[in-house]
Amino acid sequence: MSFDPQAQQLNDAISATHPQVLDMLSQRGKAIYFPKLGVLSQSAEAQGKNINATIGIALEEDGSPLVLPSLADAIKLPKASAFTYAPSPGRPDLRKLWKEMILQKSPSLAGKPISTPVVTAALTHGISMAAYLFCDVNDTVFIPDLYWENYDLAVTLATGAKLETFNTFTPAGGFDVAALKAKLDGSPRGGKKIVSLNFPNNPSGYTPTAAEAAAIVKVLTDAAAAGDKVVVWLDDAYFGLVFEPGVYEESVFAPLADAHKNLLAVKIDGATKEDYVWGFRVGFLTYGIQGGNAAVYEALEAKTGGAIRGNISNSSHPAQSLLLAAWSSPSYPAEKKRAFDLLKSRYDKVRAILAAHPEYADAFVALPFNSGYFMCVRPLKADAEVLRKKLLADYSTGTVNFGGILRVAFSATPTEKLEPLFANLYKAAKELG
Ligand SMILES: Cc1ncc(COP(=O)(O)O)c(C=O)c1O
Structure with a gap:
């Protein structure tokens, strides 16, 4: 297949030091480029000229953005930071x-070159762009069996690549690293292998311990060392919400970012859950690979920017500007701490309720959880869907059935309602058997 010369240039830049990354890209990933020629470059060339009739927005007579006062009055940001386009890569x-913040939050990234994050329209879009760049119709993505259901739409239905699940947990209740290894070892060596990990996990609320994280990194690195071209997506949507000691607090992206030349780590993260701005739609895609240099990262960023340009053109400018202001605000750390403390207090309350009610173990078991927004219970006798419906009808209590387990969002349940929530679960389950 022949590519546009601009795509070929990016592919050549990648191949110069990391030919294996080219093998990881999908056909669309190989073909995509960020158009440097055409409208964008001509518009850039006209910047600062006396007459600039290139831009596809509308301006007032004085050159400021032409806006509707009913909107401008509701927005405190400068007009140019809210109403105009943001660049496609953000x-x-x-x-x-955000790059500085990633480095701060995962200190073991220090000294490891990673790409500059590219802005996506939040994490779903980041997943979708990762699928665009790396998944072809016959590809397989290995993913723990407890995964956010939207992967079915964003990956499988969008690209045709199939999700192949492995056990999230061992019978003893740890992360099933051996199941991941079996998937990697069970398919022909030397091929592309895409792995998708999400910690803290939706739906389970589990993050690996430090030892489990090290074991995950080892099996992925071993596969890369054996010749596989490994792409690992790290969906860090709930990053930072770790509530127990001994749980791995950095992103698994950090140890993977320089693990092996055959392993490309793709961090998908953003403000949605971390900064409690679900409707803002701001996320990021960041790359890390051993020996990663400016040329390879800039090429990957350009491909990502191109995929975004062809897909949504660019992400919300007002949301990006608001986050920039918040992240630069001196009160931001204290505000984050208050939110963390509230969610941790709910987590602690759930733990206390389960400890105070050993009888609940007759009706349901809690799956391992230590982080994030959620925890799950597995009903022992009752059918999960029947139980969910009974909780709605008879106990005015809503939960989500994730294929046989019920997910409880303690993030969204006021503390005083947690005790009745679990009491209702118990009573309803007992009534069903
Ligand atoms: C694991 C996981 N990844 C990604 C997302 C999507 O986040 P966003 O709202 O930023 O698209 C969610 C949202 O529920 C999620 O649970």
């Missing part, structure tokens, strides 16, 4: 700041 200052 505001450069926001991208730079």
